[in-house]
Each structure stands twice: as C-alpha cells, then as structure tokens.
Amino acid sequence: MDVAFLSATDLGRALARGEFTSEALVSGLLARIRTYDPVLNAFVEVYGNTALLAARESDERRSRNRARGPLDGVPFAAKDLFDVEGYATLAGSKASPVTAAAHSSTAVRRLLAEGMVLVGKTHTVEFAYGGWGTNPSCGTPVNPRDSLVQRVPGGSSSGSGVAVAAGLVPVALGTDTGGSVRNPSALCGIVGMKTSLGLIGRGGVQPLALVFDTVGPMTRSVEDAALIQAALQGEDPDDPATFSVPRADPRADLDKGIAGLTLRHPSMENLNAAEPGVLERFRETLADLAAMGAILEETRLPRPLETYASLGANFTTAEAWSRYRHLVEKENSLVDPGIAMRMSRGETMTIADYLGYVEQRRLMQTEFHRYLAGADAVLLPSSPITAKPIDGAHDAAAPFGIFARLANLMDLASLSIPMGDAEGLPTAVQIMVRRYADPLAYRIGRALEVKRGGLFVPPSGYGLTSPFLELSRTVDRAV
Template identity: 45%
Template sequence: MGNKPSSGRAAQPLGSGHSLRCWGSSSGSAVAVAGGFAPAALGTDTGGSIRTPAAWCGIVGLKTSVGLVGRGGVVPLCPTHDSVGPMTRTVRDAALLLEMMVGSDPRDVATWYVPPVRPLATIENGVKSLRIGMLSERDLAGVEPDIRMLYDRAIADLMALGAEFHKIALPLSISDYLGRGGDIMSVESYALLSPYVDHPDSPVDPVIAKRISHGRDISGPAYYRLLETRRLAQIGFQEAAAGFDAFVAPGSHRSPVPLADVEENQPPNHFGRLVNYLDLASLVIPVGLTSNGLPTGLQIVVRKFDDALALRIGRTLERERGGLFVPPPGLQP
C-alpha cells in the first residue's frame, strides 16, 4: 500500500493480512454490507453504533434524527438516544433507503408530526456556499495521524467543490459529552434491562453488565438533572453553531484493533455520543485507507431533521471521487 494513506479516489484492496475487524452494536450489519453478504442493512445508534462500525468497515452509515424512523419494533436501550438508520456501500443507496423508511410509527410517538424529509430530491445539489464547521485542535486531540490526514484531505476536497469551512468551537469538551451521554444511557438501560443484568445467571457480559448497572446508583433527581443539563447543552451548541449548515468530525478517532487488544472500558469512538447527546443527525462516509490498509471515515453532522443535507454533502464527495467504497480483498465493488 506504500507509506501514504489512500485518497479514496481509486478502489484498492485492504493490505495483506487484514480482514474486516469490528465490534459493538450493528457491527454484524456493517460487516455484512462491506463483505458483500447483503447490499444494505439496518443498524441502531445510541452512541455511535452505526457510525463506528461503518467507519471501521469502510461503508456508509447514517445515524438518523430521532423521530425520523420508527423504533416500534426495536428493543430499546436508551430511548432518549436510540435511533435506526441505513448502512450501505453508497451514499445514494442510503438516501434511497431513508426515503422508504421515514414515516409515522403508531408505536413511536417521536415520529408523530415530523416534517417531511425527502433526501433524493436534493442529493445532487452540491455543496457550493454551504458553511461547514471543522473541529478545533482541542477537539481533535488523540486522533490517529493517518485518520487526521484523511479528515483534512476530505475537507480540502469539499472546499474545492465550493463549501466554506471555518473552525467551530464545541461548548463542551469531547470527554464531557462522552461522560454525560454515558450516564443517561446507564440510567435508561438499567431501567429497561435490570432483570437481565441482575439475574444470578445473567448471560450479559460482565463488562457490559457493570456499565449498565451504573444506572442503579443514579437517583431520580440526579437523572432529572442529567436531562436538564442535556437541554442546556443543546441550547449552547445551537448558539455556537449559528450560521453553520453542518460540521465534520472523524468517523472515529482510532483504527480498529484485533479483538484480543480491545480495551472494554475505553470508548471506541470519541466522536460518537456527542451526536446522540445533542439530538443531532450524522452521516459517516468512507474517505480512504490508513497506511496499514484499514478503512476510515468522515462524519458529517447536521441539525435534527437535516438528514437530507448530510446525505447531500456526502454524495458530493462520492460523486467527485468516483465512489467511496473500497472492497475487501477478493470482492468486487
């Protein structure tokens, strides 16, 4: 593969000895799409569980706005953050699936009276004059060098296509979003799953059980304060993002590692939970391979119900590069 990351312009196989590596919710969906077992799949995203596997498998993954796609048939984990979205090899396929998935769900009140979203109607409109935020150096701390290089290259390509980029300062640190979002997830998941977690013969992995059980120690008043703090954080973000149409972040701060090297108590993606916590939508698209031949992604974050705009931005880069998906060895695009 050489010493430089791939630009994503040409389809190249993953480096010798590498296979699809992923863990977490919706990882099976991502592997199925990347490996050619299915042309598309659905995932659920509570803190990055569509976007992280998509970034690590080199596919497209859309964390939809809560209320856009019904969750009536989904086993809930954290209803405040849960969403359902498509995982595909192309941005246009994701838009096509979303167009078919949106609509009112009688079992999910969040979908009632939602404004219409028609992504295919605007997907080819380009990015000229869009004002897009790029993260500050503080918020990009800890991003692997190859991932940062591909992130910067994607921004440069979008700028060349007419988008305007300016630094955006997130009101809270990445670790603040991670911690506060995680506490809400623990409370709600424990309320829903405590019979499984507390059972003496629980089949739940001990690490996961411990994470969920943290919610047992958060009182009702403390949970209310968490929700109020979230509301204020959303207001603060909207004030900071005034004048921006979107902002971009890495799909993940790191590349995937072998399962034996997974650190269970460390978040796999610094840029996952903040989107759910702030009640936004986000699209991950593949933007090339690292020097080790591993996929990486760009995350395009937009306001709630602006999902079509995220797809439009992603589609512009997809069209410019002649496609974004890089097939694993031995598989056709």
Template identity: 40%
Template sequence: MDAASPGVADPSQCGAQELARAFAARRLSPVDAVDAMLARIARLEPKLQAFVEVYGAEARLAAEAADKAIRSGHPVSPLHGVPIALKDLIDLEGRITSGGSASLRQRRSQVTATIAKRMLAQGMIVLGKTHTVEFAMGGWGTNQHLGTPWNPWDPATARTPGGSSSGSGVAVAARLAPWAIGTDTGGSVRLPASFCGLTGLKVTVGRISTHGIIPLSTTLDTPGPMARSVEDAALLYNVVQGPDQLDLTTRGIAPDDPLPTLRRGVRGLRLARMPAVEREGVAPDMLAAYDKSIDMLANLGAEIVDVALPFRFADLVAAQAISQAESYFFNGYLAEDAAAPLDDAVRKRVLSGATVSANDYLKTKRLQQDLKQKLYAAMDGIDALLTPTTETAAIPLTEVDQDQVPSRFTRFGNLLELCALALPNGFTAAGLPLSLQIACRGYEEAMALRIGHAYQQATEWHLRRPPVD
C-alpha cells in the same frame, strides 16, 4: 437467468440501486442476486460471522416471487427484489430476535417492526439477522457468547468491526448484502461504518420509528441505514422514515425527502472544522484524511469556517446517565441474574444504571437541552460540523479495552439530538478504512446526505472492496 449476465458479472458486488436498475432492465433477476449473496454468505460466513441467522429458503422463495412480479410488469416498487440485512434487534413476527443476547435466543417476535414493514412493503427481501453487541450496548462490536464478526479489511488479524451494529457493518462491507439496517444510540451505526469503510446515517430521534425494535435507551435510540454509498443510504432512509402511530416520538415530524437536494453540491455552504484542541489524541493518518477531506470540500465550493463549541467531545462521552438508567430499566432484570449468560462487559454497563439517581438523570437531561441550545447558537449560519468519525482505524481485538469506548466523536450527536453521516475518506498504509463525520442540526438529514454525496462524487474511497473472497 445466468448470474453472469452481460454487465453484471457478480450480483453480490452491486449496490442496492445498481441491482434495482439491473432488475428493471432485465439484465439480472432477484433470484440471481439472492443466489449470489447466499452463496457468498455460505462461503465467507464461517470466518466473518456477520449473521446470527440466515433466511436462505425464505429469501429464495421471495426472490422467485419478485422475479415473477417484475417479469409480469407489476413490481410493487422499484426496489422489489433487492436484498437487505437486519440487525438482531428488529422484530420480524414469528422470528427469533435476541438483541445479541444468549439469554434471549428463544425470544420469538410477536410483531414486525415498523421499519421492517416499510421495507417489506417495497418488496425488499430480508437475507437474515446480523450480529450485534449484546443489548446494543458497546462500541467495539464484541459479543462474548454469540460471536464477534470479523472485520473483512484484515483477513489475517481479528480487528474491531465497530458496534453495536457489528454484523450489519461486516455484511455490507463484505458484499454479503447490498445494504443493512443498524441502530445508533451512541454511535452504533457510525462506528461500524467507520471501521468497515461504509456510509452510515444516524438520524434524529423521531425520524424513523423504533416500534418493534428492542430498546437500549428509548429517548436516544435511532435506527438507520448502512450502505456502500450515500446514494443508497439516502434511498433507504427515504423508504423507512416518517410518522408512525405506534411510536409517539414520530408524531408531527413530516417526512423530508432527501433525493431532490442530493445532487445540489456544496457550493455556498458553510462547513465548520472542529476546534484545534480536539485534534489531540487522534491518529495522524485519521487527521491527514480529515484535513484532505476539508480541502476537497473547499475545492468543491464550500466555505470552511471555525466554530467555538460549548463542550469538549470527551466530556459528553462521560454524560451517560440517560442511557445507563434507561438500559437498566429494560435489561436490569437479566443483569441482576447471576445465572443469565450475559457478556461480562455488558453486564457491568447495564448494572451501572442501577446507581443512577433521579437527580442524576434529570441533571443530564437539563445538560442535554442547555448544550443543545448553545450548540445551535454557535452553529448559527453554519450548515454542518466536520469531525473524524473515530480517533483511529480499526484496532486488533486483542487491544480492545472494554472500559474505554471509541465514541468520542459520535456520542455528542446522540446526546444533543443531531443527525450525522459517517463515510469513508481514506485508508491507512495497512489498508484499513478511515472515516469523516458530517454532523448537522436535528432533522437536517437531507443536508448531511447532500454534503456526503458531493464528497463521494469527487472521491472513490467508498468504491474500494475489502480483501475477502
């Protein structure tokens, strides 16, 4: 089938559900879509470096099989043939999964991650593995040895793509894939979503299995969808969520389909703005977009209220004992090996966990539960807390300070076991994306998605495309 079929001029520009509808209507085939994306990857990848490995031949074969199934009237699901990209933390049996580390480039996966199994069971086609910060331990998206993806919103200047799911963010933004999977331990889905102009969902621990995913912090790690719309993010989340006997954190957590409530709008909801003191240090253009987003949600029928938070966002960024200790447990052996080719900044972060005492760890765990209880009390009767996702738009890589992190507004969601959605809400004068975060109580992903979808139905920020071709 010609990729220029009526109504589908360029399959690489389509979102995931748009592709699925085109497949069902026979206006497009999975082969068309995969060929278009592989061609775009081949053309842009030398500059963008979104992928650490592309599965071109295998993806083409899977697309041909999907096309036959659809033509015969027997697709395994409505998403059969839709391509996806996976972060290089997610195991696919027989494939290299290195966690972004040159030290692990020979690590061949012995299992397929549960999240990948669920996507493959739907007939999705994996285009390849995307770059990540080494061990997923960094928010700027840099990788000293395997390469830092190029943020596609500025073709002239290398800017932070956000991390640690840097390649997934760049791949989806640059239309190399319609959606992708990232992971979020301190903001690693939401930060690249912010800097790359995407929709990214940080789920509650236990919502999505982490079996078969290289860990950073087992008590904080959460896989999640990255897409160009809330609608696509909600669908992908719904496919991969649910209990898994191979991950005990998912036990007893019933799936919660977000699709029935996605279009209910925000009328009658109570949404909290962040305290005025938290506006300090946020770029004026980010604040202006934030204020306009609040006005938009109010115009859509939400009640905007104030809330007294039991913490300052920056203080929770410093509460890293949990992730430091758990990362050292998994990766300390490599960080201690001076001959191992580790990113300098990552080695320093991992080694910081060596000095975390049991007392430090348990004090932070107690702080976690205390602040969570206080936050829930403060948010009684409030459906979501609204913040910017980041303090600024993407900065040049030359200005990145590896001793600082861009996770001021994201880290609290992980530490306090919330769920949160990042989505584009404007652009700077230079054309760089700005982002709104919608944070909800744990296990209220459907609410965050509902609010985000209402916002995207009334705006078009998520439809803009970066200037790369």
C-alpha cells in the same frame, strides 16, 4: 464488475433492465454467505428458503410490469434488535427469552413493502451496549478489512457493517444510540446514517435508551442510504416520537452540490484524541470540500468532546440499567460479565442524578445551537481510531463515543462516509446537521462521493464466488 459489491441502486437498475433475476442475485449472495460467513460471523441466522421465495415473487411481479419500485428484488439484512415475524429477537444475548415475534418491526415491514428481500439477521453487541462490536457470548463478527489480523468491526451494529462491507448484502439496518451505526460504518469502510429522531419508526425494535435510539441505513453509497431512508420514513403507530414529524425526501437536491454551503469543524485541539492518520485523512477531506466551493470554518467547540460523550454515556447507562437489570441481577445470569459490570453503573444513579443530566443536556444544546449559527453542517471524524485487533478489545474502554455521542446528545442527524485509508484501514468523516435536515447531510456526502468517483472500496479477499461469475459477466457486457 463484481455484482456482490454493486450498490443497491445499481442492483435495482440491473434488475429493472432484466440483466439478471432477483432469484439469481439472492442465490449468489446466499452462496457468498455460506463461503465467507463461517469466518466473518456476520449473521445470527439466514433465511435462505424464505429469501428465495421472496425473490421469485419479486421476479413474478416484474414479469407482469408490477415492480414496486427501485428496490424491488434487492436483498437486505437486519440487526438482531429488529423483530421479524416468526423469529426470536435475541439482541445478542443468551439471557434473552427465545420467543418468536408475532409481527415484524415497522422498519422491516416498510422495506418488505418495497419488494426488498430479507436475507437474515446480523449479530449485535449484547443489548447493543458497546462500541468495539465484540460479543463473547454469541460471537464477534470479524472486520473484513484485514485478511491477516482479526480486527473489531465496530459496534453495536457489528454484523450489519461486516455484511455490507464484505459483499454479503448491499443494505443492512442498524440502530444508533451513541454511534452504533456510525462506528461499524467507519471501521468497515461503508456509509451509515444516524437519522433524526422521529423520522423512522422504532416499533418492534428492542430499545437500549429511547432518549437516543434511532434506526438507520448501512450501505455502500450515499445514494443508497438516501434511497433506503426514503423508504423507511413515515409515522409509526408504535412509536409516538414519529407523530406529526415533518419529513422531507432525503433524495431531494442530492446532486445539487455544495458551493456556498458553510461547513464548520472543531479546532484541531478539540480533536486531539484522533490518531495522526485519521487527522491526515480529515484534513484532505476538508480540502476536497473547499475545492468544491464550500466555505470551511474552524471554530472551537463550546466544550471538549469528552464532556458530551460522558453525559451521553450517563443517559444510556441509566436507561439500560433500568431496562435490563432484571437479567443482570438474575441468579446465574447469562449476561456477559463485562457488559453487566459496565451496565451496573446505573445502579447508583438516582432520579435526582437523571434530572441533572436532563438539565445539563438542555444547557449544552442551547450552547451548541449558538455554535451552529451561520453554519449548514459540522464535520468531524466518525471515529478517533482505526479498527484494532479483537484480542483484548472487549475488556478495554472503547473510545468511539468521544466523537460519536455528540450527535445523539445534541439531537442531530449525522452521516458517516469513508474518507480514505490510514495504514490500510478505513477512516471516516461524519457530517452532522440540524434535526430533520437529513437531506442536507446526504447532499454534502454525495458531493464528495461524486468528486472522488465513489467512496466504498471492496476489501481484498472477498472476490467472486462461482454463482456470481456469469451474473458479473452479464453486467460487464451491459455496461
């Protein structure tokens, strides 16, 4: 058993049993990062010495029977939108001011309070504004799922997806404005959650479009994602969206099963943007869910997915332009020309336009509420395509929003989980539930995870590095 690909839950249990120390675990992951990241380019910066010190502190707590919980000593990484005290948040842009953050973001602080060990920051699309995961300015992470062709990782939480999939960290933080957690999760073959807006605070997280922005976990199992979300949830004094929000434990009823639940999905005509291999895996997934006792219903969406995607894109563009135009319009701007060109569509958007978007959204949400009536969740593929070659992708239109933006626009939670490979590349299904019903999404995803004996499959070519050999033998003997 390769320790590098164990779930955070299993790592926590192994640490609690004393099978290895957090220091040994973190040392092993740092060695893997040194070995593989020069090719993968997942990390913006690695906090080696700080991480080792935090790991030793975790081991010391455990030696005194004062471990903070199941995540104490487990490593994680954060997308370079999250403030980390003492380090600059660059948001994937050379145009960002290099100013050290005075305080860590609320999400980072919450995981540190659980005893988790921050290993470093991961790459993002510039200002989180893009779906391919490419970043010509600061470097594009490479999807680990193809050892022969460099493929896009999905964005904008690109480095987080790559780091988790390649066994560099078991957990990473991402943000989702229009699919930015789910896109890389789908293309890299991991689990990613677009959480309900207001459950997790965004204090200290650089925004793209506050109307949609959410923080979410990226992991290798549904169980892990629920565990991380439980640690992240709570009122954030720096994010009014979290005030007085009802919260349920995402681990509640996790293993209750799905017998009797009604799971609705769009008509296949609605999904005509999807590649044949993606649709084939989707049909197989629907069949598995039905075999577990769920009631599957095929119902045509009120509007084409492209309509929802277009309106969601308009909201994001208007906010992004308002927030970053001063950097785009600056003389000798360092913003990537492709990002600047797409973002500058917001220049022609007026207040009247934006109010029109708000009204259109209200009408669509009313329609979609009726569509959801009688159903527990809506299912559709997370991405219409599998990972494409990096070459030429940055300047092409990214199709991910067609399937992903619906959840943001309708104010839903959406869990993306692997549903098998198509021609050797990952595909994924998203489980969309009503706002604040996040635990139900985890319950449905967990049922499929259990039925299939796990969802994550380690990529080839990223096996054991020498510091982990003995750790893995120790775990094998314990199992």
